[in-house]
Amino acid sequence: MQTAQQSAQAGMAQSDVSATGAWKKAISQCVIAAATRKPEITVDDVWNEFDKLEQKPPVILGRSIVGPSLVAAIKLGLLKRKDGFSLPSQRPSTHGRLLRVFRSQIYKPTLEVVA
Secondary structure (H helix, E strand, C coil), X not given: CCCXXXXXXXXXXXXXXXXXXXXXXXXXXXXXXXXXXXXXXXXXXXXXXXXXXXXXXXXXXXXXXXXXXXXXXXXXXXXXXXXXXXXXXCCHHHCCCEEEEEEECCCCCCCCCCC
8 A cells, every 4th residue: 555655746746757848847837937036936836837828738737747856946046845844726627725935046026115
């Protein structure tokens, strides 16, 4: 019997194999956009960026598609796992399950002009 972690890894591997180049590119761009805008991100932030896209890949794959892109971002030094810390998901479809938090290594704060 698989552990939850093994099951999640298997789902990510299957999603990565099934994903088209367009999906991988779109999700990777969303990871980078979220990491640039926020000092810490979760999968919710990636999907929020995805929701903003004007042109989305045609067929929606399982939500596990984000995992391989986050792993790739960690390997590239764009993100670091924030161990021992999680937040409840804000997306209604996930029923508040806990999400891993990642610390952005490319966050760029914007200056707000006060009038």
